[in-house]
Structure formats: C-alpha cells, structure tokens
Amino acid sequence: MAVTWNNEMRSTRVLVIGAGFAGLGMAARLQRAGIRDFVVLEKAGDLGGTWRDNTYPGCACDIPSVLYSYSFARGDGWSDARARQPEILDYLRTLGSGFADRIEFGAEVVRGEWDEGAARWTVVTADGRAFEAQFLVAATGALHLPKRPRIVGVDSFAGPVVHTADWDERIDLDGKRVAVIGTGASAAQLIPEIVERAGAVDVYQRTPAWVLPPLGTRPPRLPRLARIGWYWRAEATAPAFAGSTVASALMHRRAVRHLHAQVADPELRRALTPDHRIGCKRIIRSDNYFPALASGSTRVVTTAVGHVTPTGIVTADGVTRPADVLVYATGFRVAGSLAALPLTGRGGTTLQQRWMSGGVRTHHGITVAGMPNLFLLSGPNTGLGHNSVVFMIESQIRYVLDAIRALDRVGAAALDVREEVQEAVDAGVQQRLRRAVWSTGGCGSWYLDGRGRNHALWPGFSWKYRLRTRRVRLRDHHLIGASAGAFRSGQSPQRPLVLDGVRQTQR
Ligand code: N01
Numbered sequence: 001m002a003v004t005w006n007n008e009m010r011s012t013r014v015l016v017i018g019a020g021f022a023g024l025g026m027a028a029r030l031q032r033a034g035i036r037d038f039v040v041l042e043k044a045g046d047l048g049g050t051w052r053d054n055t056y057p058g059c060a061c062d063i064p065s066v067l068y069s070y071s072f073a074r075g076d077g078w079s080d081a082r083a084r085q086p087e088i089l090d091y092l093r094t095l096g097s098g099f100a101d102r103i104e105f106g107a108e109v110v111r112g113e114w115d116e117g118a119a120r121w122t123v124v125t126a127d128g129r130a131f132e133a134q135f136l137v138a139a140t141g142a143l144h145l146p147k148r149p150r151i152v153g154v155d156s157f158a159g160p161v162v163h164t165a166d167w168d169e170r171i172d173l174d175g176k177r178v179a180v181i182g183t184g185a186s187a188a189q190l191i192p193e194i195v196e197r198a199g200a201v202d203v204y205q206r207t208p209a210w211v212l213p214p215l216g217t218r219p220p221r222l223p224r225l226a227r228i229g230w231y232w233r234a235e236a237t238a239p240a241f242a243g244s245t246v247a248s249a250l251m252h253r254r255a256v257r258h259l260h261a262q263v264a265d266p267e268l269r270r271a272l273t274p275d276h277r278i279g280c281k282r283i284i285r286s287d288n289y290f291p292a293l294a295s296g297s298t299r300v301v302t303t304a305v306g307h308v309t310p311t312g313i314v315t316a317d318g319v320t321r322p323a324d325v326l327v328y329a330t331g332f333r334v335a336g337s338l339a340a341l342p343l344t345g346r347g348g349t350t351l352q353q354r355w356m357s358g359g360v361r362t363h364h365g366i367t368v369a370g371m372p373n374l375f376l377l378s379g380p381n382t383g384l385g386h387n388s389v390v391f392m393i394e395s396q397i398r399y400v401l402d403a404i405r406a407l408d409r410v411g412a413a414a415l416d417v418r419e420e421v422q423e424a425v426d427a428g429v430q431q432r433l434r435r436a437v438w439s440t441g442g443c444g445s446w447y448l449d450g451r452g453r454n455h456a457l458w459p460g461f462s463w464k465y466r467l468r469t470r471r472v473r474l475r476d477h478h479l480i481g482a483s484a485g486a487f488r489s490g491q492s493p494q495r496p497l498v499l500d501g502v503r504q505t506q507r
Pocket of ligand 1: 164
C-alpha cells in the first residue's frame with residue numbers, strides 16, 4: 001500500500017505497537033527505568049486490547065487475580081478472586097495513565113521498515129503519521145481477530161448475530177431463545193451468566209472441553225503471599241502438559257470427579273466427556289459451567305450445525321431448533337496474525353516472507369533473525385496452558401530492557417540475533433513440544449497451525465523461560481552501528497530517507 005505521511009517524521013527511542021496488556025506493561029516499565037522517550041501506537045480509539053474488546057457477560061480472567069498483574073504494578077486490591085473484565089480494564093487504564101500523552105490512538109501501523117544505514121525503524125500509520133525509532137516493540141497480541149465461521153444461511157437470520165469478542169450489550173436476551181456456537185473458555189464464562197435471563201439456551205458443542213474447579217474462590221487477605229503461592233501451585237501442573245503420564249492421569253482423575261460431582265445425568269455426562277487427553281485443548285476452570293449446562297433451560301446439541309434459517313438452526317440430522325439470538329463463541333483467527341504485521345527487515349525481506357519460507361522461527365519468541373531491534377511481546381511459543389501469561393510477558397519486557405541497556409553499554413545501535421542461534425533455540429522448543437500434550441493428546445486447537453506445528457505455547461515451566469530470557473547474550477547477535485551516542489539522546493542525525501520512492505528530509 002502506498003502511504004504518504006502528512007506530518008513531519010516524529011523521532012523516538014522506543015516505538016511500541018499496541019496498547020493492550022503487553023504494550024502498556026512495556027511502556028510502564030520503560031518509564032520506570034527512566035526511558036521516557038517512547039511512543040505507543042494503538043490502532044483503536046481506546047487502550048486495553050483484548051480486555052477492551054471482550055465485554056461479553058461473564059468475561060473475567062480464569063486464574064487467580066493476584067497472578068494477573070505485573071510485579072512492578074501489582075493489582076493487589078482485586079474485588080474478586082478472578083477479576084472481571086471491567087476491573088482488569090480499570091487496572092490497564094491506571095497503568096496507561098502514567099504516560100497517556102505518549103499513546104497515539106487511531107494509529108494503525110501499515111508499514112515499518114528497517115533502515116540499515118541509519119539503524120532505525122521507520123513506521124507509517126494508515127492516516128499518514130510517521131515515526132522513526134531505534135527500537136520497535138510489537139505488542140499486538142494473538143487473540144484479536146474474531147473467528148466467524150461461514151455458516152450457510154447465517155445472513156438470513158432474523159435476530160441479532162454476535163461474537164463474544166464483539167459483544168453488543170444492547171442485545172436483549174431476556175426470555176429469548178439463545179443459540180451459542182462453541183464451547184471454549186469464552187462460552188464457558190458466557191453461558192452461566194445468561195441462562196437465568198434467557199428463556200432457553202442451545203449450546204452447539206463440536207468438541208467438549210475438560211473442566212477443572214477454579215483456582216481461588218475469594219480474594220486473599222495476603223495478596224503478595226498468595227501471588228507466590230498460586231504461582232507455584234499452577235507451576236506444579238506444568239509436567240501434566242509437558243508429557244508426564246502420571247501427572248496427566250492425576251489431572252484427568254480430578255476432571256472426571258468434577259464432572260461427576262456437577263452433572264448427574266449420565267447421558268449429558270457422556271456428551272460432556274472429551275475423547276482427547278486433558279490439557280490438549282485449553283482446560284476450562286469453572287464451577288458454574290457444568291451446572292449451567294445441566295440446568296433445565298439449557299440443551300447441549302452435539303450434532304453438527306448444518307445451516308441457519310431466518311428463525312433458527314438446522315443441524316446435520318435435519319432437526320430445526322428455533323433461536324432468537326445467535327452467539328458465535330468460536331474463538332479467534334490466530335494463525336498468521338503476527339506475520340501479518342507489515343514489517344520489512346534486512347535485505348528488504350518482510351516478517352511474513354521470512355516465516356513463509358523458513359517456517360515461524362524466533363529466538364525465545366522475542367526476536368527474529370534479520371529483523372534488528374524488533375522485539376515481539378506474546379510472540380510465538382510464549383503462551384501458557386498452565387499459568388499466568390502475564391509472567392511470560394513480564395519476562396519479555398525485562399529482556400527488551402536488558403537489550404537496550406546492553407547496547408548502551410557497548411555503544412552499539414542495534415542487535416540482530418544470529419540465524420544459527422535462533423535455529424538451535426527454536427529446534428529445542430519444537431523438540432520438547434513434540435512430546436507435549438498439545439501434539440500427542442489427540443485434538444486440534446488454535447495452538448496448532450495448518451501443518452500441526454505449535455507456534456503458540458511454551459512447553460514447560462514458566463520459571464525456566466524467565467531464566468533463559470534473563471540476560472541478552474550479545475555474543476549470540478550481530479551488532480550494528482558502533483556509535484550509539486545519538487540514539488541515546490533520542491536524536492537522530494540529519495539525513496535523507498527514502499520511502500515509497502519519495503525522498504524526504506528528516507528533521
Ligand atoms: O475460543 P476457542 P475462546 N463450528 O478457540 C468452536 C482466551 N480466553 O474464545 O474445539 C462449530 O478456545 C470450537 O470447537 P472445536 C484463552 O486463551 C481467556 O473460547 O474447534 N464450532 C470451540 O469449542 C482461550 O484459549 C479467558 O471443535 C466451532 C469454540 O468454538 C482463547 O481466549 C477467557 C466452529 C472456540 O473455542 C480462545 O477462547 C476466554 C465451527 N465452525 C478466552 N469453529 C481468560 O479467562 C469454532 N468452534 C483469561
């Protein structure tokens with residue numbers, strides 16, 4: 001896309017893309033470290049990322065709230081054991097209030113190019129704003145493109161059609177017949193909230209999920225201590241995902257006990273019993289999901305959705321079930337969302353081209369060979385199935401800060417991870433993933449790409465990830481530009497710049 005900018009180029013030291021949990025954490029941590037020369041670009045008109053977008057009834061974090069904040073900005077005062085969406089959004093607003101003047105809203109990045117001569121990134125937004133920065137941090141998240149399966153006839157449906165990630169609170173559910181398609185984490189939070197209000201709820205389940213009781217039932221009196229306790233308790237479950245059959249069997253037993261304790265009807269129990277190994281798909285933590293499914297006003301439909309008529313859903317067996325409201329709880333389009341970032345690195349090669357030809361390869365999910373000074377937050381293979389992902393994001397934020405400091409120390413402008421180092425680290429991760437439940441557990445999920453490779457999750461203890469990313473090893477990188485003095489002050493030398501073939505003089 002040919003984009004020209006309508007303002008002068010704004011120069012900054014660190015450019016962060018995305019004002020969601022990760023981007024705000026990065027900016028807050030930069031500020032604390034005394035690096036105030038940064039700008040956050042946010043494509044929407046408000047901050048909060050997934051916690052701004054997901055407002056469906058019941059939306060909450062499903063791990064203890066005490067684990068769901070940064071250690072450098074702890075949210076100890078949560079009113080709930082598992083904080084609800086409005087409270088998490090408030091937490092993020094508070095975090096962002098410290099640097100509100102440095103967040104640019106409505107700033108969708110349409111182009112970013114690494115300028116090898118200047119050792120800087122130039123970034124242009126859809127509305128023509130232009131920035132240049134020594135460091136580029138992509139904190140765009142993986143779960144922001146709602147997946148709406150094309151179901152024949154859906155356009156003819158007479159009532160409202162809504163996705164959980166795109167909720168419309170004006171939709172009246174009172175006494176209505178609601179059809180919910182999907183039974184993942186979002187559906188499991190939504191359904192218990194709406195069964196009371198709706199006249200009837202039909203839940204269209206393609207694959208049942210394993211469900212465990214929630215961790216934490218009320219806010220702890222000693223949140224700091226509880227944070228440590230919950231962290232290690234969650235961490236102790238990592239082997240069940242990484243391939244330990246004993247740990248997996250114990251977890252399986254707990255899930256079966258939970259199902260039996262909450263669902264009395266053997267037929268419904270059968271329908272709700274997954275045939276994949278526990279942990280293969282994201283485990284649902286809930287004590288009100290099964291009771292909601294077992295309530296008289298809910299029906300679990302296990303026959304595939306066939307097509308939609310103006311007044312209901314027809315399943316593959318030809319049965320029509322009337323509906324007034326249709327809810328897609330069908331998750332997100334994850335594959336390729338990071339690769340779609342329009343970023344061009346060394347040699348004019350884009351991130352997408354790199355990953356299309358060589359597969360998704362990163363160094364610790366943070367840096368990519370050939371893309372100097374680009375740092376990913378929540379990048380490939382850094383998600384977790386067993387603990388708080390905030391811990392992983394914080395590890396990445398610390399890594400970025402360490403990289404900045406390390407470059408300052410040696411007087412270089414940029415680092416580019418060596419291909420062979422990236423290859424070795426990535427191969428180790430992929431090898432461990434082959435034994436993990438996500439590959440061996442007999443299920444498909446958004447964790448796996450079209451070729452069955454897992455680019456979503458970290459296979460093991462999160463503390464090991466923290467240790468591995470503790471320090472940037474400069475010897476594992478090509479260093480670029482010896483004189484970093486200009487960059488340190490946030491100024492760049494007067495020089496010409498070429499974008500879209502138009503020569504601009506940067507001020
Ligand atoms: O989405 P999902 P989600 N026809 O992809 C079904 C995070 N999260 O929004 O399993 C029929 O997990 C699909 O069926 P199947 C968390 O990381 C966090 O629930 O593919 N059904 C599945 O049942 C989570 O992992 C919190 O067979 C179709 C469901 O839709 C991620 O978000 C809370 C279908 C999608 O489940 C996504 O969760 C909520 C089709 N064509 C979410 N396509 C926290 O608490 C899909 N499905 C922090």
